[in-house]
Amino acid sequence: MAEDFDLTTADAILDPTPIFAAMLQREPVHYSPSLKSWVIADYDNVKLALSDPRFSVEKMSPFADHMAGGADAHKIRELTRVLGGWMVFKDPPAHSRLRQVLQQPFKPREMEKLRPAIIDIAEEVIAEMAPKAGQVVDFIAAFANPLPARVIGTLIGVDVAMVPQLTAWSLDIAKFVFSARDTPDKYDRAYRAVMDIEVFYRQVIADHRARPRDDMLSHMIAYHDDDDGGPLTDDEIVSMLVLFLFAGHETTTNLIANGLLALLQNPRQMAQLQSNDALLPSAIEEFLRFQGPVQTVVRIAKEDVPMANITISAGDRVFGLLNASHRDPSMFDNADAVDIQRAQNPHVAFGFGIHMCIGAPLARIEGQEAFRALLRHFDNFKLETTALTWRDDFVTRGLETLPISFQQRID
């Protein structure tokens, strides 16, 4: 009889790696009665689920249909209207059209042009944090949250003063998308957030239409391809702007915070990075592998798919455990150890295949410049808690808070 490896217990949320290890050893592909889904833990099959066209990402409409008779049906229909337009929830050809618009502007070469602005933002956040040297501070509130929020605001082209409000809306939407169990009014909060954010973005779009400028939004408005359905509609642009904020904010916050935690818990790795910033690119890859910001991806089988010794039937839901696949010993040496000099690191933290995160080049730059600035200005980092609180969330992997202390570097 199949085991039901439960990743939702308090112990599993604190540290899921013993369950990952048990899955990898005993049943890397198994059916979970509690999730009513297949769960995949091993690297090869996670990568298959991410990249095989027999698996669909279109799961918003079935969800809306499922909830159609409930008290929140109207709110869920509206949420589906806006969030269902995200390219992450679309298969080709609809996905291809939306992805094509952003493919070029998100290329690493284009994102490199943002690096100076990201360095400025990192320095700005460091300057705000510096007076708290010697005190206990929540690293997430002080650094890991504001940095990516300001970067996304800059990328989109919205007034930086609006960033805290955008962040609050984004968190409310996250409660819905990630099915937070600790938020009973999640549908209501996400609905109000989406309605408010839509009004705001429609004003921003109108302003950019009237006065085009050199930013991502003006590029999206100007995009036109006669062979591919013409220009983007305002509905499509609103959907994509909501996705930018959502996908580019909390995930990068978690990358930075989970990365600092890995260094705090591995002082030798911290010392190596402090003494050699050429290790920053490989360190960021290791942070993405060791405790990736996205723990789980969901797919729906479009047809029967043989996998391991079983067959996943058409219509079945599949959870691919990215962070479990990163601990697969057949793929990674010393998979449970942090090694910022890992020579090769083929993690799937950004996914793989046509849905691979388009913002990966931006996240990499943000991660590198966040740690470059932190380690240049501060040292003597200390973890100021023995009881970390992880978010009660099956899909992402992030801390509620990260209490630390630090000193300003004097050299």
Added chain:
Amino acid sequence: MIRHSHEETVDYHENTSRVEMGGDMTEAEDSIWHCLSCGHIYDPKLGAPEDGIPPGTPFEGLPGNWTCPECGVHKGNYARR
């Protein structure tokens, strides 16, 4: 060792400068490399003109700070095919 360890890799901390190409490429220099992060292919016959890398540049001759033109990962995360 990870499974693809039989594939040749490069040290991403190397400070390789652009090489001047001339003459025939050796078999090793002719090898195709792929990005382990996103699957991008680097074919030395084509180079990477958008990055100023001329056709005929072997992977080993790419600058040490060269990154994948599709996903931005560092050069060390490529493996020989």
